[in-house]
Amino acid sequence: MITKKLSRWVDSRVHAAKFVKSALNHVFPDHWSFMLGEIALYSFMILVVTGIFLMLFFHASSQTVIYHGSYHALDGAVVSVAYRSVLHISLDVPAGLLIRQMHHWAALIFLWAILAHLARIFLTAAYRKPREMNWLIGLTLLVLALVNGFFGYSIADDLLSGTGLRIGYSILLSVPVIGPWLTFLFMGGVLPNPDAIPRMYALHIFLVPALIAGLLAFHLGMIWRQLHTNYPGPKRTNRTIVGSRLWPSYTAKSVGLLLLVLAVVTALGAFAQIDPVWIYGPYQPADIMAGAQPDWYLGWVEGAMRLFPGVNLHLGHWLVPELFFPAVLMPSLVFGGLYLWPFVEKLFSRDEGDQNVLRLPYEQPIKTALGVAFFVFMLVLLVAGGDDIIAVAADSSLVEMRTMLRVLVFVAPIIAAVLTYLVCARMRLKAASSVGDVQEISVMEERPNDSVIPSEAPLRSQLDEAPDRTCDESSEL
Amino acid sequence: MSENEKRPQGGLSAFLELGLGLLDIGWTTLKFLGTVVDRLLPAKVAPEPIPESGRAADQEMESESQMDRHERWGTLFVLCFFIVAVLGGVGFVIAYWMGVTSTAVLGGTLALFFGGMGVTLVLWARWWMSHKEAVEPRHVLQSPPSEQEDEAAAFCGGAHEVRRRRLLKWMGLTGVGVLVAMVVSLMRSLGLSPDLSLYSRIWKGGQRLVTLDGKPVSLSSLEPGSTVTVFPEDQVGSERSQTVLIRVKEQLLQLPAERASWAPGGYVAYSRVCTHAGCPVGEFEAEQSLLLCPCHQSTFDVLRAAAPTGGPAARPLPQLPLYVDADGTLRAGGGFTSPPGPGFWDIS
Numbered sequence: 096m097i098t099k100k101l102s103r104w105v106d107s108r109v110h111a112a113k114f115v116k117s118a119l120n121h122v123f124p125d126h127w128s129f130m131l132g133e134i135a136l137y138s139f140m141i142l143v144v145t146g147i148f149l150m151l152f153f154h155a156s157s158q159t160v161i162y163h164g165s166y167h168a169l170d171g172a173v174v175s176v177a178y179r180s181v182l183h184i185s186l187d188v189p190a191g192l193l194i195r196q197m198h199h200w201a202a203l204i205f206l207w208a209i210l211a212h213l214a215r216i217f218l219t220a221a222y223r224k225p226r227e228m229n230w231l232i233g234l235t236l237l238v239l240a241l242v243n244g245f246f247g248y249s250i251a252d253d254l255l256s257g258t259g260l261r262i263g264y265s266i267l268l269s270v271p272v273i274g275p276w277l278t279f280l281f282m283g284g285v286l287p288n289p290d291a292i293p294r295m296y297a298l299h300i301f302l303v304p305a306l307i308a309g310l311l312a313f314h315l316g317m318i319w320r321q322l323h324t325n326y327p328g329p330k331r332t333n334r335t336i337v338g339s340r341l342w343p344s345y346t347a348k349s350v351g352l353l354l355l356v357l358a359v360v361t362a363l364g365a366f367a368q369i370d371p372v373w374i375y376g377p378y379q380p381a382d383i384m385a386g387a388q389p390d391w392y393l394g395w396v397e398g399a400m401r402l403f404p405g406v407n408l409h410l411g412h413w414l415v416p417e418l419f420f421p422a423v424l425m426p427s428l429v430f431g432g433l434y435l436w437p438f439v440e441k442l443f444s445r446d447e448g449d450q451n452v453l454r455l456p457y458e459q460p461i462k463t464a465l466g467v468a469f470f471v472f473m474l475v476l477l478v479a480g481g482d483d484i485i486a487v488a489a490d491s492s493l494v495e496m497r498t499m500l501r502v503l504v505f506v507a508p509i510i511a512a513v514l515t516y517l518v519c520a521r522m523r524l525k526a527a528s529s530v531g532d533v534q535e536i537s538v539m540e541e542r543p544n545d546s547v548i549p550s551e552a553p554l555r556s557q558l559d560e561a562p563d564r565t566c567d568e569s570s571e572l
Numbered sequence: 573m574s575e576n577e578k579r580p581q582g583g584l585s586a587f588l589e590l591g592l593g594l595l596d597i598g599w600t601t602l603k604f605l606g607t608v609v610d611r612l613l614p615a616k617v618a619p620e621p622i623p624e625s626g627r628a629a630d631q632e633m634e635s636e637s638q639m640d641r642h643e644r645w646g647t648l649f650v651l652c653f654f655i656v657a658v659l660g661g662v663g664f665v666i667a668y669w670m671g672v673t674s675t676a677v678l679g680g681t682l683a684l685f686f687g688g689m690g691v692t693l694v695l696w697a698r699w700w701m702s703h704k705e706a707v708e709p710r711h712v713l714q715s716p717p718s719e720q721e722d723e724a725a726a727f728c729g730g731a732h733e734v735r736r737r738r739l740l741k742w743m744g745l746t747g748v749g750v751l752v753a754m755v756v757s758l759m760r761s762l763g764l765s766p767d768l769s770l771y772s773r774i775w776k777g778g779q780r781l782v783t784l785d786g787k788p789v790s791l792s793s794l795e796p797g798s799t800v801t802v803f804p805e806d807q808v809g810s811e812r813s814q815t816v817l818i819r820v821k822e823q824l825l826q827l828p829a830e831r832a833s834w835a836p837g838g839y840v841a842y843s844r845v846c847t848h849a850g851c852p853v854g855e856f857e858a859e860q861s862l863l864l865c866p867c868h869q870s871t872f873d874v875l876r877a878a879a880p881t882g883g884p885a886a887r888p889l890p891q892l893p894l895y896v897d898a899d900g901t902l903r904a905g906g907g908f909t910s911p912p913g914p915g916f917w918d919i920s
Contacts, residue, residue: 122706189668193679225713258867261850265914274916275766283763285770285913286850287811290763322710330707337707347697354690358683365679380811381784381801381844383854383866400849401868405886407915416915417886418849451710483869493869494882 123345124323124338128215130352135208136315137356138201139307145198146300152188154180155250155296157289166373174377177252177292181372197364202244204360206392209237217466220459221324222437223450229317230437232310238430239307241392246299248370248390250292255370257378258387261286262400269418287380324453333451386484391477398479399425402501457526460519467515468508475504595695602649643700650695657688770916773907774813774843775892779804781817781841781902791837791900794819797858801844804904812912814844814852815892817902818874820861826876834893839902841892842878843912846870848885850914863889887915 106112123129156176162169164179165186174182184191213233216222222230245263249256264286267278283290323338325331339345363369376382389397399421408415440462456463478485479500486493664681672678715723734740780788781802789802799818807813822838834840842863846853851867856874862881863872870883878889890912893905911919 120706120708122708189671189673190675190678192675193682196675197679258851262867265849268914268916271917275770275918278916279763279766279770280759281762284767285812321713330705334710335707336710337705339703340706344697344701344703347693347701351690351692351694351697354686354693358687358690361679361686362683365676365683380809381814381852381854383852387867401884403884405848405870405880405884407886412920413917414915414919415917416919417884418914421884449710449713483866497869 119340119342121319121341122322122336122338123341124325124336126326128219129323131208131212131215133349133352134356135205135212136311137353138205138208138360139311140353141201141357141360142198142205143304143308145194145201146304148194149184149198150300152180152184152191153177153250153296155293157252157287157292162377169373169376172377175252175292177250178372178377181251181253185373193361193364195364196367196369197360199248199369200363200367201360202247203369203390203392204356206237206240206244209233209240210392213237214466214470217436218456218463219324219326219453220440220450220462221453223440223444223446225321225449226317226324227437229314229321231434232314232317234430234433236307236310236314239303239310243299243303243307244390244392246295246303250296250299251370251372252292252378253370253372253375254378254382255372255375255387258383259389260291262389266418266422269416270423271413271415271419322451324451326453327455331452333449336451388481388484394480395473395476396422396426396480398476398482398500401482402476402479402497402504457519457522460516460523463519464512464516468512471511472504472508475500475507479504592694592698595691599646599649599695599699603645605645646695646699650692650699653688653691653695655688657685657692660684660688769812771911771919772812773890773909773911774807775804775815775904775907777904777906779806779904781805781815781894781904782808784809789817789902791839791896791902793902794839796821796838799856802841812845815841816844816853816856816863817841818856818863820874824861824875828877831877831891831893833895834891834905836894836896836902839894840874841894841904842872842874842889843892843908844889845913846885847880847887847889847914848883853889 102112102115106115154176158176159173160176160179162172162174162179162182164170164182166182169182181195184195186192216230216233245259249260249263264278264282267281268274270277278285281294282288283294322336325335325337328337331337339348388394400418403417403421405417406420407417408419456466479497482496482500483493486496489496660681660683664678664685667674667677667681731737782788782805783800783802786805786808788805789800794800794817796819799816802815802817803810803813818840820838820840822835825835825838825840827835827840842853844852844854846865846867848865848868848870851865853863853865853870853872855864855866856862857864861874863874863878864870865872865883865885868884870885871881872878872885872889873881877891880886880888887910890908890910892908894902895905897903
């Protein structure tokens with residue numbers, strides 16, 4: 096048996112048998128919502144692999160050339176070397192377009208999965224002690240993913256990405272006091288300049304992914320060390336973990352999930368066109384796309400930029416431009432609030448010690464109401480990011496639409512919060528009225544919490560020890 | 573699957589569970605078909621005699637033979653997905669080597685491979701792997717006080733063995749400080765200090781206004797209500813220099829008194845870079861005399877020195893003073909009224 100021989104060979108060199116055994120028996124809870132983070136992890140892996148493929152063909156240079164490639168509609172046009180290489184990948188390299196579209200779709204799914212994962216963690220209060228550090232790391236990963244997504248579609252140097260880049264430049268420039276320095280440090284000067292694309296490329300393919308990979312390893316290491324949380328249920332206490340073992344059932348499910356994520360990304364790359372830069376055309380300073388939109392995950396910033404009234408703040412000789420408030424201050428407050436949340440909640444909570452059993456959203460109505468209000472707030476901003484398109488589609492005036500959205504962005508979250516609170520409170524009441532029956536059953540089955548267990552000794556007797564499994568010659572390993 | 577083994581908990585709203593549910597329905601259908609076929613076929617083995625040991629063993633036998641049947645048809649079902657996967661993969665290789673360039677064909681076959689393999693593995697995990705709930709204790713993360721103290725003792729004990737610690741500490745801190753200063757200095761190479769290009773007002777007095785194809789603009793070039801993009805004659809095509817030249821009816825203009833002479837013949841010129849977020853202010857609505865930025869829909873009143881009238885922009889577009897020379901050619905009377913583009917801290 097090769098597996099056995101190999102493991103003996105490795106063990107005699109690194110003393111790994113005990114660790115590997117405990118690793119194989121590691122317990123993972125079974126719940127669909129625990130897979131959201133896994134989907135994010137797998138999309139990141141797809142991003143790295145497809146990204147390496149693209150890297151081999153992409154030329155990060157904004158030097159201009161006259162295009163004479165296989166896309167005849169642009170024959171003779173003045174384009175940048177970067178844009179020409181993206182056309183080459185899309186139209187000439189075998190399977191190049193597939194890989195490029197997969198890369199872009201995987202980025203969208205990556206962000207979708209991170210946000211869904213974040214919502215799950217937030218609504219079930221999984222960030223409580225001892226998991227605050229992982230909350231902070233997770234949020235940092237989200238920031239890095241957002242930023243790297245922006246870099247990714249900016250370096251193609253098509254008309255849309257060029258527009259996005261000008262807006263990004265303007266946002267950076269709007270930071271009080273250090274804005275101009277920051278912009279020059281980052282972009283190498285006013286746009287356009289030859290350093291901007293190579294710098295963003297270096298950040299996009301190396302610095303940010305390396306940070307993501309490092310933090311991701313730490314994120315997973317923490318989960319491994321601290322073990323997952325459990326949803327409330329029989330046998331699930333602060334002192335136990337319930338689920339399937341890593342080997343073999345969890346491994347099979349997880350690898351299966353990886354393959355399914357791959358299948359979805361590949362199918363989207365094959366059939367759903369995304370970012371067709373040859374249609375957008377190269378970036379031309381004097382041209383502009385009407386209805387230009389950022390990728391959806393930055394739509395809330397775009398929406399805030401549109402809704403915020405044109406107000407400049409003059410501080411004597413100095414200026415805080417209008418862009419600062421919706422595009423720098425608002426996102427900073429959003430992320431600042433998210434970063435601080437576990438610590439703020441701790442001030443109002445009576446939790447003591449490690450919290451390993453999740454809370455259901457309805458058990459914490461105020462927090463859930465806040466979370467839903469925040470979500471609705473972001474949703475209105477996202478809609479506002481496309482208000483010109485919606486106004487055209489709805490055949491209404493943009494001014495009216497914008498006034499309505501300006502009201503809605505404050506009113507809708509309040510309504511959503513009140514409704515959520517009422518629903519949660521009602522559910523909590525209902526659960527409390529039936530708790531008598533539930534408790535009788537659960538007492539018969541298992542203790543519902545650990546408060547009455549004085550030590551680990553009596554608990555251990557109820558636990559299933561890791562199975563003693565043997566690999567005899569007949570097993571199919 | 574025996575009955576005492578619990579199925580994994582299913583979140584009702586989970587999309588994945590829905591997919592698996594559909595597959596379960598597919599499998600159940602197949603099982604049903606299988607049972608029908610089994611009934612139709614003559615039994616190959618005579619039913620086994622019921623052993624004496626009683627009902628429990630009897631039930632076990634019953635469920636085991638049922639399991640055999642499930643496994644047989646289930647295997648067939650899973651095999652279908654595996655075959656689809658392999659066909660997809662082989663299809664991809666063949667298509668690729670035959671030089672097929674269609675993204676749909678290449679991606680479709682590849683997706684079939686991943687999807688088929690994924691479903692195969694997930695079904696295998698669902699049907700033929702143990703769902704026995706494992707329960708394990710969690711270890712308290714915090715170390716016992718004695719270990720914490722040992723840790724502190726190891727650190728402090730080690731540190732106490734160092735002689736002249738205070739000096740070493742100061743040397744270390746100084747070294748780190750100098751290192752930071754050096755690294756920050758190196759960042760200057762990246763372009764830390766904003767250079768004059770940020771504050772430049774682009775135009776020099778006396779420069780002719782030329783279009784993208786290099787032609788100068790004269791007093792008779794435009795009809796009222798029309799517009800053209802112009803550049804300083806030495807920077808044709810430059811992004812920051814782009815200027816929108818508009819001719820309006822002279823009597824409609826409401827420029828401030830000190831700018832009254834900047835619009836000869838009803839020609840006004842403004843920076844074409846939006847003061848909000850730097851997009852080109854590309855659209856001109858002649859009826860309302862408005863310039864509109866397509867990015868965030870800011871509007872600027874051409875008649876009133878490009879003052880912002882709607883949308884998120886707060887500052888007017890920088891204006892370019894104009895005059896007409898002896899030949900009737902339009903020339904810049906100086907630079908823009910402020911640096912073009914979005915605002916920043918020390919713009920004035």
